[in-house]
Amino acid sequence: MFATLLGIFGEASTLHYALETFLIAAVTFLYFRRREVKDSRVKLTEKQKDELIAEWKPEPLVPDTPQDHPVLNPRFIDGKMTKYVKIEGKEYLNMVTSNFLGFVGEQRIEDVAKKTIFKYGVGSCGPRGFYGTVDVHLDLEKELAQFFGCEEAVLYSYGFATIASAIPAYAKRGDVIFVDKGVNFAIQKGLQASRARVEWFEHNDMEDLERLLELQAEKDKRDSVKAGKTRRFMVVEGIYANSGEICPLQKLMEFKWQHKVRIFIDESYSFGVLGKTGRGKL
Template sequence: YLRSTRASYFVPTSDVPHPPTSRRQSTLDSNDKRTSSTSASTQSARMELEALQARLGVALQQASANFQKVPGSAVLVRYIQSSYQNDPVRSAIELVLVLFFIRYLLSPSYSTHKQNYVKLREDEIDELIDDWAPEPLVAEQTPLEEAESERLPVIVGPTGPKVRLSNGRTVTNLASYNFYNFNSNEQIKEKAIQTLRTYGVGPCGPPQFYGTQDVHVKAEADIANYLGTEGCIVYAQSFSTVSSVIPAFCKRGDVIIADRAVNYSIRRGLQASRSHIKWFHHGDMDDLERAMKAVVKEQAKAKKLTRRFIVSEGLFETIGDSTDLPRLVVLKERYKFRIILDETWSFGVLGRTGRGLTEAQNVDPQQVDMIVGSLSGPLCAGGGFCAGAKDVVEHQRITSSAYTYSAALPAMLAMTASETVHLLQSNPDILTQCRQNIKAMRAQLDPRSDWVVCTSAPENPIMLLVLKPDVVKARKLSVDDQERLLMECADESLANGVMIARLKTRPYAHAIAAKGGGWYAQPALKVCITSALSKKDIEKAGVTIRHAITKVMTRKASSKST
């Protein structure tokens, strides 16, 4: 049965129908052609792929060879290999960050293809331009400033104790900082001319490069030896000195406690430092200690470690009095602060030999962290300086903007500073004559005048005369009224042969009032004493000034009553 059944499944091949021989042969030929063409295309693609791989291999070899020539490439390769073996996820994250950084660098800062971009028409652009009103670079002059500009006297010829004006009159000059008449010193003039012929007008280059000359090094050494500090750095501009020293050391997050009456240059430095500013009442050491205690307590709670500074002046520019330096040093040591002392107006003035407030109040100069001063006042030179420890000085040579980005001080002025420092140090009688004239002028003004009072220190050659508080209160005088009255007093004094000046409070008083705790500088007359005049000339000038003030104030009182 099995045999018969299996046999039934098999059919002889002769019984199966086949296609014709010619048709089957053509089908086989077409299949062979298709197979051969497919194999040929596959072989061509394989060859192209192999050629591409070869080119990529050569390019990778060249890139690898060039990369290996880069210094530190082997270290980078080892770092990537070890990092990938230990933590491949970290390598992937680093690669993503590198790609993101490259994309960030290559992407434009502003794209006009954003969805919120609004394309304006030409007429809309013109309308916006017409409506735009820029603020003026300089504010318009007030009527008081215009009147002052019209009355400014013009000096013809060199300055000195007696000067000739453009109108032909010769008047007594009490409006110059030439306290010791160094402008007329023939020895200084001769050395200045020799220096000018040797070094030229100016170095025309920044310090620390080709701008520093041997006279600058000598001036820095002379000032440091004169003050008794480890080092000194000389700046090219007096105004920019303290405003650059402060931000060189005080940064964001630091704390500065400053006197409310500090000058405009200091305030600019405080603003540039971006530190946390606190104020204490002028000359009030108890209020200063209160502020220092508050800072220490606040930082103890927050566990902050910040730098802390006290900023004050030797002789205050806007008031004329001096600070209590011994008490300042005691508080500094007790609460761990640093002191920045601006001696712009006290250097060359206070002390037996003019060394400043440290000599006048018997304080070791090395207890003051930074002593800032001017060379353009009583020294009749130019520029400024900062004296202190060597680290303090060297730090400024790199980080102080006014020193790094300014041309160096002209050699002639550096030599003049060295020479005048030597004269003050070797001949203290120069200061004695000036102080005698200060006493003579005070005797004619402060106790005898019914209208003004002197706020300056007894040894300050710049006498600031302000209207008495009872006069201001009785007449209800505003700041502008006081400015106008004092300007008329200066004009009346000039008409009688004595030229004096006024304290310039207008440029910055209102701008800094809010930041300075609402403090305003009171308008004042400025009388600059010089040793070049005799005691008799000083007394005569004092009488003239007193009579001029009395005449103006009496005239205003009578006109107001009528």
């Protein structure tokens, strides 16, 4: 048996030495082969380099644009962006407008706008935080609060900034926000600024939202201390800007009271549109 073991170890040593020899030979071969390839490269003279550069004709990054391409022949709309628009004297139905309430082209509104410009002036921009608050700001806030039946309203100068800054003003790191996957870009930026944990539910899918709310309720039961410090929000749109679909507001309000969740509703497209008086369904 001892002799057998010696024989096995002897064979293993022989294989080991053979493998080392093969690796050394391979490394040596590759080293000298690389030097030969490097030395075999053709060295061009400066004159030859200049000739090659002069002969080289680079291909264009993009193909030539034909002269009849629409980009080179833009068509312009004549007049105001109302329900109907005129292009080169021909009238078309405007299918891309968000002027649901028909404010554009309304003579009564234009007359009031002219009087306001003559009284307050006009500039390239008019952020309230920069130019200050005037009486029309306060009057509009009061009328909006009365229209919606709220205690107060806050007026912003820019719609994008409204939701993008309102969300991080309330939500913070450690909070959880349940958000419809179909929300617009302004809401997405507000979510990023809040640094809260975002739970996405399928677009207008109340079963998926309820599933997430129940999962959160189970987490709260396991850690009541953390649950007491965590605020919960839902973010939806009255009419989704990306799809034109209406949110199921009645069901959302049920979840709000059942799970004690605050709710943000972006009414940029639904204001004045939904319901008999423009206040929505509720």
